[in-house]
Amino acid sequence: MDKPTKDILSQALIDNKIDLPVTAVRDIIRGVAAAPEPDSAIGTADNWHALIGDPVSPDLANILSVELARVREINDGLSEPFSTSKRLTKLRQILTAQKIAGFIVPLADEHQGEYVPNFAQRLAWLTGFTGSAGLAIVLTDKAAIFVDGRYTLQAREQVDNELFEINHSVDNPPAAWIADNLKSGEKLGFDPWLHTSDSLVQFRKACDKSGAKLEEQNSNPVDAVWDNQPPPPLTPVVPHDIRFTGQSSAEKRAKISEDLKNEG
Known part of the structure; x- marks a missing residue:
């Protein structure tokens, strides 16, 4: 799969008013590629775009998806054959x-x-x-x-x-x-x-x-x-709805604070 040129990605970032260098965006993409794919985790196929910009234009979304697919094809050394x-x-x-x-x-x-x-x-x-x-x-x-x-x-x-x-x-x-x-x-x-x-x-x-x-x-x-060692996985943080958590983050933090005070 062809690699999007730096100029194309750079221009798309500028057009979307995203102040991130191309190298940083590609580092994010490598982290996303190392994470579980959306069908095995919480989220949709493009929810990771929010790590770069929210929202992103359809053109930039397409460029990012192409780059992600390309990175996922890189041999990380975990597939046979190897010595x-x-x-x-x-x-x-x-x-x-x-x-x-x-x-x-x-x-x-x-x-x-x-x-x-x-x-x-x-x-x-x-x-x-x-x-x-x-x-x-x-x-x-x-x-x-x-x-x-x-x-x-x-x-x-x-x-x-x-x-x-x-x-x-x-x-x-x-x-x-x-x-x-x-x-x-x-x-x-x-x-x-x-x-x-x-x-x-x-x-x-x-x-x-x-x-x-x-x-x-x-x-x-x-x-x-380890050549081509994947980076640590990177995905957006997704807050759970109150119906799943039972209490809000603020309520839980208040309870922890209260317990700490009570314990001196």
Whole structure:
């Protein structure tokens, strides 16, 4: 699909008296493309146009829709075919540069929600595993993936067992694997945004057992090697009608304020 030229989009924004640069509009479109499509979420096909202007002209609406469709066709690295071996090699190069012996790759985003958006599908991007629960640990000389009983067969079908040891997360949990495979003095990295405090307690104990150290990283090394990684999803905020919420936002905020005052 042809990409609308910068001049056409820029002129359409000017005609609509929208004071946004083309780069900002395209960033918004990338975020919308990374979000659930309207038929699986609240809203209509073009409700996201309000993020750019409200209202927008039919001409600009058409340009925006064409650009959104084009962006959705871009390969974000989550579709086959792809080389797990090359991705693993690139990740290990980053680990070596950061002077850490390994890195934990969970299936999670910052919110620990059930539905993980594409930009946070690091486990699938790295291993090919697309189940709804799992975790990988990558060391410089070996790697392992851990899944529960629902996904052992799926993991064997999707994950290259010459690159990853495939483990049942109960029979051989990640913490036990860490204790058995990390060496004294080594550092195991993790992204602090992607783990619960309870899971980190277990990983830290495992590192202590082997004489290693669990060390948070300022940036996620998987992101550093993921070409065309989608951005975080972006959609308009849609207020629910009072018949769904039971109370208005003002009423709820007043109640919270009252409770805080009562609790001193």
